[in-house]
Amino acid sequence: MKEANPILEMSYRFALDVTAAARIMRERKEYDLASQFWRSGTSIGANVEEAQAAQSRADFKSKMGIAAKEARETIYWLRLARDTGIFGSKNAENLLAQASSIQKILTSIVKTTFENP
Secondary structure (H helix, E strand, C coil), rough: CCCCCCHHHHHHHHHHHHHHHHHHHHCCHHHHHHHHHHHHHHHHHHHHHHHHHCCCHHHHHHHHHHHHHHHHHHHHHHHHHHHHHCCCHHHHHHHHHHHHHHHHHHHHHHHHHHHHC
């Protein structure tokens, strides 16, 4: 039986939430921001997924490092959407909390992987 992978599941659920939020942004005709946000927010999980089939430890570190960077970028776009009033504060805060948790976990994974060659 395959063991559960919390960051894989978290990043996938987050991508679902990002997709719904980007749809709202598009309905508000904020196409550019919605696209940037959607790309970075869904890329987190895609890179975590790719890391599961890494060809080497270096490949794993690279994919997880990219996922961590994408999480940071997503946080930027969310803050921008919140602070310009494009996206409601309550919704943005929930997504920001999710993105921050994911980013911290990914950073910890990358750091631990670098410390334990």
